[in-house]
Amino acid sequence: MSVLVYTENWDGKFKKLSFELVSYATGIAKMLNTTVTAVSIGRVDEGELSRLGNYGANKIINVNNEQLAVLDSQAYASVISEISGKENASVIVISNNNTGKAIAPRISVRLKAGVGSGVSRLPLNLNPFTVYKRVCSGSAFAHLVIKSDVKILTLAQNSYDLIETPVNATIENLNPVVDGSLLKTVVKNVQKQSGRILLTDADIVVSGGRGMKSPDNWPPLVELATLLGAATACSRPVSDEGWRPHEEHTGQTGKIIAPNLYIAVGISGATQHLAGISSSKYIVAINSDKDAPIFEAAQYGIVGDAMKVLPKLIEAVKEIKK
Amino acid sequence: MKILVCISNVPDTTTKIKFAEGNTSIDTAGIQWVINPWDELSLTRALELKDDVTSGIKSVTVIHVGTAASEPTIRKALAIGADDAIRVNAISSDAWFVAAQIAEVVKKEQFELIMCGIESSDYNGSIVGGMISEFLGIPSVSAVSDIKIENGQPVLIREIDGGKEVVNVPVPFVAIVQKGIAKEPRIAAMRGIMMARSKPVKLIEPVAVDPMTQVVEFEKPAPRAACKFVDADNPAQLLDLLQNEAKVI
Numbered sequence: 001m002s003v004l005v006y007t008e009n010w011d012g013k014f015k016k017l018s019f020e021l022v023s024y025a026t027g028i029a030k031m032l033n034t035t036v037t038a039v040s041i042g043r044v045d046e047g048e049l050s051r052l053g054n055y056g057a058n059k060i061i062n063v064n065n066e067q068l069a070v071l072d073s074q075a076y077a078s079v080i081s082e083i084s085g086k087e088n089a090s091v092i093v094i095s096n097n098n099t100g101k102a103i104a105p106r107i108s109v110r111l112k113a114g115v116g117s118g119v120s121r122l123p124l125n126l127n128p129f130t131v132y133k134r135v136c137s138g139s140a141f142a143h144l145v146i147k148s149d150v151k152i153l154t155l156a157q158n159s160y161d162l163i164e165t166p167v168n169a170t171i172e173n174l175n176p177v178v179d180g181s182l183l184k185t186v187v188k189n190v191q192k193q194s195g196r197i198l199l200t201d202a203d204i205v206v207s208g209g210r211g212m213k214s215p216d217n218w219p220p221l222v223e224l225a226t227l228l229g230a231a232t233a234c235s236r237p238v239s240d241e242g243w244r245p246h247e248e249h250t251g252q253t254g255k256i257i258a259p260n261l262y263i264a265v266g267i268s269g270a271t272q273h274l275a276g277i278s279s280s281k282y283i284v285a286i287n288s289d290k291d292a293p294i295f296e297a298a299q300y301g302i303v304g305d306a307m308k309v310l311p312k313l314i315e316a317v318k319e320i321k322k
Numbered sequence: 323m324k325i326l327v328c329i330s331n332v333p334d335t336t337t338k339i340k341f342a343e344g345n346t347s348i349d350t351a352g353i354q355w356v357i358n359p360w361d362e363l364s365l366t367r368a369l370e371l372k373d374d375v376t377s378g379i380k381s382v383t384v385i386h387v388g389t390a391a392s393e394p395t396i397r398k399a400l401a402i403g404a405d406d407a408i409r410v411n412a413i414s415s416d417a418w419f420v421a422a423q424i425a426e427v428v429k430k431e432q433f434e435l436i437m438c439g440i441e442s443s444d445y446n447g448s449i450v451g452g453m454i455s456e457f458l459g460i461p462s463v464s465a466v467s468d469i470k471i472e473n474g475q476p477v478l479i480r481e482i483d484g485g486k487e488v489v490n491v492p493v494p495f496v497a498i499v500q501k502g503i504a505k506e507p508r509i510a511a512m513r514g515i516m517m518a519r520s521k522p523v524k525l526i527e528p529v530a531v532d533p534m535t536q537v538v539e540f541e542k543p544a545p546r547a548a549c550k551f552v553d554a555d556n557p558a559q560l561l562d563l564l565q566n567e568a569k570v571i
């Protein structure tokens with residue numbers, strides 16, 4: 001038996017979520033009294049691979065195959081399912097991000113394994129195997145029993161702390177034969193934004209709503225974000241109006257994020273907006289209306305005009321950064 | 323080419339969710355049911371494609387796994403413009419069950435493009451689309467924010483971390499769509515509502531499949547502590563709280 005965890009890398013480095021996933025898998029392995037095998041697909045050097053051992057991975061399977069350079073969910077699912085079989089995995093841990101959503105359900109069908117998606121805590125119970133998952137877009141949580149022998153859990157990003165439990169990991173290189181008929185996805189063109197902090201990875205997010213009044217009012221918000229090392233986000237009407245790019249839209253129909261700190265400026269706090277941000281550890285609201293619902297979700301609030309509060313806040317941040 | 327759009331029936335997104343039967347089920351009293359927001363956008367895009375004569379799309383069918391209680395949602399999809407509908411007559415116990423039923427239908431009736439929303443707003447599973455494609459052994463592309471048909475071939479935009487990819491994939495395949503797929507959901511016009519009454523809804527009995535998962539209890543998130551207000555003229559105090567109390571900056 002083992003717990004298998006699928007890690008993700010970017011430009012040869014593991015994404016932070018990979019360490020969260022391994023920490024989480026290690027937590028489950030402790031409950032099951034078993035070991036953790038991590039799978040990495042893509043070009044990652046040995047030094048980087050061994051970092052997974054810091055979070056408890058006993059074995060690291062390093063898959064290097066040029067055919068897997070492009071994410072093809074069918075091919076990835078077949079490779080991971082095969083490894084899962086060899087490692088006799090009883091639990092498979094995958095991120096609940098776009099990649100995880102693409103491959104987890106396919107692995108589920110291949111292995112006849114039930115899926116608990118968007119989990120944020122260790123299983124509540126092993127028998128029956130019960131997980132804690134987000135439902136109703138964050139306004140409720142469910143205790144979900146998974147009845148199959150093999151279970152797949154997709155972990156919500158930023159929801160599980162990194163826990164260092166160093167072990168000496170063994171690295172095994174694998175070059176699996178990929179059935180060519182499974183490789184159907186052809187990527188014609190890639191457009192990557194560079195240099196910006198990814199919204200879904202950010203520890204701090206500064207977000208603006210319709211209360212910002214005009215796209216011309218964004219510079220102080222962006223300046224505050226830069227000073228805090230934060231990503232920028234917005235509410236739906238703001239991206240619908242074209243004031244900000246669509247990638248920034250958070251909420252029910254946009255990105256779902258869980259930063260340590262979410263600063264909402266001129267956002268009313270509609271349920272559909274909260275659906276995307278309610279898992280943030282701390283929420284700060286800046287709003288001119290003291291009765292705005294966002295204050296019910298926030299731990300800290302400032303009632304005031306954003307255009308007056310932001311410059312003062314920026315000065316105060318500069319002061320403490322000195 | 324024929325499109326199949328999978329639709330889920332969910333509580334209106336502004337519903338204040340309550341539970342019943344000792345927190346083992348969602349209290350459906352007074353709930354307004356709607357087409358899952360993603361599926362509404364996916365249907366909109368499917369209809370836009372059909373409207374464009376160069377796309378070669380012949381028809382748009384919606385499919386729903388659910389009981390007769392979700393008829394109004396199916397009629398709404400027909401009123402918006404779907405040509406016909408299929409309802410698999412069963413309680414949609416879990417994602418596995420639903421995906422298995424839809425795959426079974428696709429095996430018998432040919433569809434080139436199967437569209438699913440990235441998640442349903444009630445169970446937030448994000449798994450039905452991927453499962454359908456694996457049951458059928460056909461490709462799937464996830465996080466799709468645009469679909470075009472160029473010279474009879476699908477051209478998709480797939481969202482990746484910090485960017486986008488233009489992707490080609492042969493039919494038949496499953497597109498799992500998200501934000502961007504259509505700008506605004508299409509609204510049913512009076513004529514559409516009238517026409518929907520006479521559009522065919524095919525009823526199919528489910529195949530025997532055991533669900534893999536079951537919700538045994540619901541709970542509300544722990545209430546957050548009351549908001550601490552800081553004076554607008556004293557943002558330094560906010561930073562002090564963030565540094566020393568919350569320890570997040």
Ligand SMILES: Cc1cc2nc3c(=O)[nH]c(=O)nc-3n(C[C@H](O)[C@H](O)[C@H](O)COP(=O)(O)OP(=O)(O)OC[C@H]3O[C@@H](n4cnc5c(N)ncnc54)[C@H](O)[C@@H]3O)c2cc1C
Nearest residue numbers: 209210211235236251252253266267268272273288289306
């Ligand atoms: C199916 C569906 C899905 C949706 N999905 C999303 C989603 O994913 N994300 C999303 O955000 N919304 C979504 N919405 C829309 C949502 O219902 C709200 O309309 C939206 O979140 C409101 O955006 P807002 O807070 O920026 O604007 P408003 O609600 O207009 O709020 C503006 C706020 O700014 C404050 N304000 C005004 N002037 C100032 C000032 N000078 N200084 C400070 N504060 C000021 C006001 O007091 C107010 O609270 C969805 C709606 C539906 C029906």
